[in-house]
Amino acid sequence: xxxxxxxxxxxxxxxxxxxxxxxxxxxxxxxxxxxxxxxxxxxxxxxxxxxxxxxxxxxxxxxxxxxxxxxxxxxxxxxxxxxxxxxxxxxxxxxxxxxxxxxxxxxxxxxxxxxxxxxxxxxxxxxxxxxxxxxxxxxxxxx
Amino acid sequence: xxxxxxxxxxxxxxxxxxxxxxxxxxxxxxxxxxxxxxxxxxxxxxxxxxxxxxxxxxxxxxxxxxxxxxxxxxxxxxxxxxxxxxxxxxxxxxxxxxxxxxxxxxxxxxxxxxxxxxxxxxxxxxxxxxxxxxxxxxxxxxx
DNA sequence: CGGCAAATGATATCGCATTCGCAATAGCGG
DNA sequence: CCGCTATTGCGAATGCGATATCATTTGCCG
Numbered sequence: 001x002x003x004x005x006x007x008x009x010x011x012x013x014x015x016x017x018x019x020x021x022x023x024x025x026x027x028x029x030x031x032x033x034x035x036x037x038x039x040x041x042x043x044x045x046x047x048x049x050x051x052x053x054x055x056x057x058x059x060x061x062x063x064x065x066x067x068x069x070x071x072x073x074x075x076x077x078x079x080x081x082x083x084x085x086x087x088x089x090x091x092x093x094x095x096x097x098x099x100x101x102x103x104x105x106x107x108x109x110x111x112x113x114x115x116x117x118x119x120x121x122x123x124x125x126x127x128x129x130x131x132x133x134x135x136x137x138x139x140x141x142x143x
Numbered sequence: 144x145x146x147x148x149x150x151x152x153x154x155x156x157x158x159x160x161x162x163x164x165x166x167x168x169x170x171x172x173x174x175x176x177x178x179x180x181x182x183x184x185x186x187x188x189x190x191x192x193x194x195x196x197x198x199x200x201x202x203x204x205x206x207x208x209x210x211x212x213x214x215x216x217x218x219x220x221x222x223x224x225x226x227x228x229x230x231x232x233x234x235x236x237x238x239x240x241x242x243x244x245x246x247x248x249x250x251x252x253x254x255x256x257x258x259x260x261x262x263x264x265x266x267x268x269x270x271x272x273x274x275x276x277x278x279x280x281x282x283x284x285x286x
Numbered sequence: 287c288g289g290c291a292a293a294t295g296a297t298a299t300c301g302c303a304t305t306c307g308c309a310a311t312a313g314c315g316g
Numbered sequence: 317c318c319g320c321t322a323t324t325g326c327g328a329a330t331g332c333g334a335t336a337t338c339a340t341t342t343g344c345c346g
Contacts, residue, residue, distance in 0.1 A: 009313045009322055030303085045325045050304060068209035068260065071303070085254060098249045103263065106241050110268030111228060117211065117262045120246065125253030152292055152343045173333085188295045193334060214333070 007055060016040035017052045018061075026094045027065040027073030027084070067093065067119060083117065087124035096120060150198060159183035160195045161204070169237050170208040170216030170227070210236065210262060226260065230267035239263060 016037040
């Protein structure tokens, strides 16, 4: 996997957390990161997950993905502008690469538009087919 | 002002809270509701605000407006489908009545789109003109 | 007007994500 | 291989929005 950001020491915990975030094809909750990285470092602590998340954010290696009313998820920071799709069944959040582009026509007159966020809701591919998929470790295809 | 939802007794507190939410032209935080309604009922308690919000939601009189990483705001439930604009300076949230419409082309193949949310960020009319406006009671033009 | 129970205000408490404190562990330079 | 100290794991503590508790107030019906 890739390189870790500048930390004074290289540890199995940091590497496992970093690997899991990079390998995932979608933003992960802190708890998901813990569950997944615990596959490589079984006794991994949630405190270490939070500490590492914070360090990775400070070096702009990962960024937080905030959805309304939900805990933060994290994904690599090098993704270009994109949006999100949340499955209402398995609750997983997926990146949506396309963007409708200019939304200036939505803005009330006198307002200045600087940025926008679009969140789509529905059923993901697997949940659309009738497959029952819950957001547990077993459904997180990482690595 | 309008009628209150079915509650066993009519109180000044309920009426003041309801009035403030209806009169506002934008979704309000619980704290904003407290500040504004306290104009009519000075000793109003935050507990009563939360109790009334809950009751008004249960009767579908108001609904929660959730923005990423922020506390819930509340607005009348009878508004049609719309989106939101948040001013990055005064932090107020405004309704945006227009909607770009069909977003099916954004959805990855195999996914089923059921709903969407769009949040615009920038400067509101007042903050675009250089006027300094902070989200305090004095800036909440209610009633 | 009287009386009962709903509603309120003040404050304590909860829930829960996140952070802290500290002893134990383990990178890594020498 | 040593030793220093960054890092970890564990459990306790924190922060804060929201809710519960309870004595007091107040609608409201008769």
